[in-house]
Amino acid sequence: MTRKLIALDLDGTTLNNEATLSKKTVATLKSAVKAGHVVSIVTGRPNRLSQGYYDQLGLTSPMINFNGSLGHMPHKHWQDEYQYTFDRDIVLDLLKHQQEFNIQLIAAEGKHLFLAHQTAATQVGFFPTVLTHDQQLSPATLTQNPTSMTIAVDRPLQKRLQAYIENRFGSSVDVAPWGGPNSVLEVCAKGVQKAVGVERLANYYHIDQQNVIAFGDEHNDKEMIEYAGRGVAMSNATDQLKAIADDVTQLNNDQDGMAEYLSKALKLA
Known part of the structure; x- marks a missing residue:
């Protein structure tokens, strides 16, 4: 069978509703790798919050984080590692306008960067509720350009911001x-x-675009689903994503929908 590149979103796709990997998902992905396919995590999450899943799956492929902005190989040097960043002054400008937009949290992140400034306790799951001293974001501590900035803002002011x-x-x-x-x-x-990250992976492994299978559930998966030779939306995906996908899983992320679909598509034992 032709070697495939399998690009996997994490939340709402590969992970169940408890944000864990089911036994079936782990077994399916391990047998896909054993059959010679490349399995790669392509997530909006930072690397600090996805490496545990990578290790649990026993992957050795590059991982794509921050929605395509960082591509790296955990635990080892990868000569094609890349990281897109933007000017730190943009973060500092928003720190100055924090009150005006009622911003509760600003986080600046990168492969080895995690700094945040909180004005109120937020219920945003990806960030610690209490920041340690060396995680405080300020003009003095932000000495490098970030890969990603995340801002928790009052809903009525979101569009204005x-x-x-x-x-x-x-x-x-x-x-x-x-x-x-x-x-x-x-x-x-x-x-x-x-899709920027997925294309780099396809080039690195010399896998044709038509042999890329991508799974996702949210708007940040759109370009990846469009890029893949077979873009698969989860049954729990947004209607917009289902509309552009080549296929939709029968089962949702809490029912091993991705694993079920993949084992049939790849004819895994």
């Missing part, structure tokens, strides 16, 4: 709201999304 960032810095960054219940904006380098 997005417009502010786009009008001021739109030539160098893209801004996108998160799906789901949290009012969060994510900022990354202009033109970078998951």
Whole structure:
């Protein structure tokens, strides 16, 4: 069988609703690798919050984090590692306008960077509720350009803040709201999304675009689903994603929908 590149979103796709990997998912992905296919995590999550899954799956492929902005091989040097960043001044500008937009949290992240400034306790799951001393974001501590900035903002002010960032810095960054219940904006380098990372993986492994299978459930998976020879939306995916996907899983992420679909598609024992 032709070697495939399998690009996997994590939340709402590979992970169940408890944000864990089921036994079936682990077994299926391990047998896909054993059959000679390349399995790669392609997630919006930072590397600090996805490496545990990578290790649990026993992967040795590169991992794509921050929606395509970082590509690296955990635990080892990869000569094709890359990281897209944007000017730290954009973060510092938003720190100054924190009160005006009622911003509860600003986090600046990169492969080896995690700094945040909180004005109120937020219920955004990806961030520690209490920041340690060396995680405090300020003009003094942010000495490098970040790969990603995440902003938790009052819902009524979200669109206004997005417009502010786009009008001021739109030539160098893209801004996108998160799906789901949290009012969060994510900022990354202009033109970078998951398909950027998937294309790099396909080139690295010399796998044709038509032999890429990608799974996702949210708007940040759109370009990856469009890029893949077979873009598969989860049954729990947004209607917009289902509309552009080549196929939709029968079962959702809490029913091993991806694993079920993949074992049939690859004829895994």
